[in-house]
Amino acid sequence: MADTNAHGAHKHDVDAVSGVATTGHEWDGIRELNNPLPRWWLWTFYACIVWAVIYWIVYPAWPLVTGYTSGVLGWKSREAIQVQLADLRTQRAAFADKLQAASLEEIEASPELLAFARAQGRAAFGDNCAPCHGAGAAGSRGYPNLNDDDWLWGGSLEQVQQTILHGIRSTDADAHVGDMPAFGRDAMLQRPEIVAAADYVRSLSGLPVPQGVTPDLAKGKDVFEANCAACHGPDGKGNPELGAPNLTDGIWLYGSSRDNVIASVTNGRAGIMPAWAGRLDPTTIKALTVYVHALGGGR
């Protein structure tokens, strides 16, 4: 009895320097002290083990060959997210209902609804429209900039909504259609006629004539009036009914250089925008319309 210490080890196992019992393990004369784990640490560790066991009983835990143990609670992350989405819809319901009931004009005139629609529209734009039009709707070659005041298919609230709902040259029955023919490729015009028409069109908005070029404007005017005026109008101011751009302004979707314009006349242009009706719910489309319209103030 006298030669055991508090740890129950024999006296000859006690390290002389520290006074702590050793485990009896020895390596080249170095012995291991037996300092037990702190009690609180040990209990925390046991509690973690118990926790882990309970966890695999109640929650999905172990992978099996074709599935996994589902746990007695039957919890599924997919269902959890659906519940959260439903919660979100209920939270938004107050505003979403108002948005649904209000006309586009009413939304734009109410500070509250405008703010809500712009916030929701910005999110929907980022998810759906940004791949083509860019995150800030600045567009790029062939994809219109929605911040400016040039609207191919009309910039009123109703026209913007119509475009979003049904798209442009999409598969939707009510889509905007309107073709710029490939005058050169389809051999409707000869090359010199196309060049003359292009020079004439560029002169309408006062674009500078490249060096070494002497445009034949009279011939170009004739070609324009015979072939282009039907859609673009006799004065070239365009027609949003047909998506025919205004050729007298400073905005050129496919570039304003002489080569660009010649290429447009030769090969035609037919950008496509998908129809969003059926893919996005009507309220989201309303929000999107207001957001896009308020970007550049519409027309």
Add this chain to the structure above:
Amino acid sequence: MNMATKVETAVEESIDDVPLYEARRKIYPIAVHGTFRRIKWTLLIVTLGIYYLLPFVRWDRGPNAPSQAVLVDLANGRFYFFFIEIWPQEIYYVTGLLILAALVLFLMNAVAGRVWCGYLCPQTVWTDLFQAIERMVEGDPRQRREKLKNASRGQRAFEAAAKHFLWLMVAWWTGGAWVLYFADAPTLVWQLFTGTAPLVAYAWIGILTFTTYVLAGHMREQVCTYMCPWPRIQAALTDEYAFNVTYRYDRGEPRGSLKKTEALKREGLPAGDCVDCRQCVAACPTGVDIRLGAQLACVQCGLCIDACDTVMAKVGRPAGLIAYDTEMNVERRQQGLPPVTKVLRARTVLYAGLILLVGGIMVASLATRGSEGVAVIHDRNPLFVQLSDGAIRNAYTLRIVNKQPQPRRFAIAVDGVPEARLEIAGGISQAENGQPVVEVGPDQTYELRVLVSTHAKLPAEASLPVTFRITDVAGGETSSAPDHFKGP
């Protein structure tokens, strides 16, 4: 020969003996009576009274704002303090307040030691209250010791239960008062009792009940001695002119029983005034023996002064053997010099000056801050657009703040762009005198998209500095924010 060296050696020896881990000694201080005890009771009643009752004080701010004098409205991001209202972007006032608090603490310390610790710190105040409850239920330490021997198990268990119940009630009330600062107090009290209050209110009451119960009931002086950084900082801030609770060893030593010291005195031998009754130790809420000199654990509550003065009165010796005194004066007395008091010192003047400066800046900025504001963010993508007629347009998001409790109408203008045309997206503005005007609700922030376009020829790589200005249509107050106008 020199008493000071003697005492110092005693301290050093005792430090050498202290093991790295010190087992907790439970401390049951005796009740004392005297000046400092009275000051402490008064401050306890005043500070706790403010804490528990302030949420119920009303302050009329008109129909569109809460009428609670002190309220942290987290949901709407507002802090109300009587006539002051702070918005989240004005959080620097809180920073200023914290700087001020630190400086006041430094100043208090330079003048009279740990006034904060001894009298005002919540840890001290609540511990004091809990100890009073303990003494009320279980009696003073002497009665406790007797009960431990004589009283029945049942009585002791009953008393312990009563004590913990009372502690928990105080703790619960403490947590309850805390949440009242975050919602309309009378409504919340009603909701709490009818079980309709938000869950987070109950959760916070639970958390604070627990912390109060544990910190004031069980940990007590351990918080001050081991957890709180202030004692360490304090030691670096004190100097030889600061008043601290001091045992005047020059007068007290050599200590001895009343009989012995009287006998020595009659024979003309040196004898001190300390009768070694250990009442100062028994009264100390942190279990310190102040006779060993200034030390970390002493919170300078002054209770040992009261305890000793009571003893001195009984034995017919002058009071003040333990007193607020300065290191300098103890030394000077030993050298036979008259005591000096020096409150105006470099550090006190510096702290006071800084307090005045920081306080002055805060008051000035509070007094002159406007009740409206505007902030502007330039669209990043695209930076500008070209319009069909060749004009260049920049889009901005304007955020207008109306801090008044009634709706106001603001006219919006931009300076710095030649031939500027300014439009507000959406149909939310009216035009008045050629300027768009929007209405901003009471105590609200209003965000709008503003389009600025110009036909003017801009300098190459243009980035013109511009200023947006809002003007209250009725009152004429204005506020402005700078930005840039970019071109190709």
